[in-house]
Amino acid sequence: MARSTRESILTAAAELMRHRGYAAVAMKDLAAASGAPIGSLYHHFPGGKVQIAREALVNAGAAYGMLIPTLVDPHDDLGEAVEALFAQAADDMAATGYANMCPVASVAAEIADTVDELRQATAEIFDGWLDGGAAYFTKRGLPPAQARDVTVALVGALEGAFILARTLRSREPLLVAGRVLAPGYRGVALGAHAAVPG
Amino acid sequence: MARSTRESILTAAAELMRHRGYAAVAMKDLAAASGAPIGSLYHHFPGGKVQIAREALVNAGAAYGMLIPTLVDPHDDLGEAVEALFAQAADDMAATGYANMCPVASVAAEIADTVDELRQATAEIFDGWLDGGAAYFTKRGLPPAQARDVTVALVGALEGAFILARTLRSREPLLVAGRVLAPGYRGVALGAHAAVPG
DNA sequence: GTCTATATCACGATAGAC
DNA sequence: GTCTATCGTGATATAGAC
Structure with a gap:
């Protein structure tokens, strides 16, 4: 599990943004959390903070996009799957x-109107989730x-x-969302299990 | 409609945070957008940026909390109301x-783990929406x-x-959310119109 | 490819004249 | 209550030795 400096920077960025969003994460924080000095951040990511955020x-997003297929996969009824999905998310x-x-x-909520490069990146990630989920359910x-x-x-x-x-x-x-959405899908059968996209 | 300096600062703060979140809004921006010099910001809000954000x-939140009751009020069927609500939100x-x-x-998404005073404020706002909405539908x-x-x-x-x-x-x-949620509520009658809470 | 030192600038906040 | 000047800090980013 020897991770490259590049990877550890991206991991640190994802972890910090998960808690603080984008603007409140400083390059200094990324250096401290990843163990890499500031200079290395700019060596690996000449585009600076925006590039790090985008790649992170x-x-x-790719990892998170498998959440719905993974949690739905064991179920044969869509209503059951939906309820289980939200219950699992609530417990997590x-x-x-x-x-x-x-x-x-x-x-995405923070930068949609200000940092267009990141808005495009988050839009592509959301599109990937929607396309991947639609393909999975199909x-x-x-x-x-x-x-x-x-x-x-x-x-x-x-997300809401x-x-x-x-x-x-x-x-x-989360529990209410599952409880409200599930009944509409109860009785909708899911066919043979598909490989989870990755 | 002569607005006080205090009010114009709060209005500017809400408007800027709507687009950029919290961390990316600077006191300098609030001064420029409100027309008040920096010193006035701290005169009216000794608690600084956090206090301004909280009050804004x-x-x-109070204004936004009336959105659901206001948009639901003309309808007599909950399913119709839900579909109209999301369609209106989409058009807006x-x-x-x-x-x-x-x-x-x-x-809320940005500061939930870092600025606890604001997390509490956003939690109270959400609770107000939920309590007000529940009272309205009751x-x-x-x-x-x-x-x-x-x-x-x-x-x-x-929100999602x-x-x-x-x-x-x-x-x-937004349209899909309405389309998916509405059928479960179709046929649920709403009784006599209530005054919209304010 | 790693790391230090630093340039440049913007930040939140304060002091104090008016 | 208004406004200017500024303090101290921390921001992004760069230069350049190793």
């Missing part, structure tokens, strides 16, 4: 002391239009419930 | 060039438990869809 978000959040699971949404037998709607609704509801849950330090928003 | 968020967002409607969620005849669940689900879905819509610059996430 892309990495984190509570277990981590209501820290954010993923830096993408936090950063493979499990849903009609393409429903597969996409389910994915968009799940990602949106998850994450913000509420984190701020209120309560599992309620 | 409380003000904006598109009309404003996909700017954020409200600073609360953006700031007055319109829903059982209290359902009234609260509906509110939690709507606020969560709205806002982030996606703003980043993707698309109405799709």
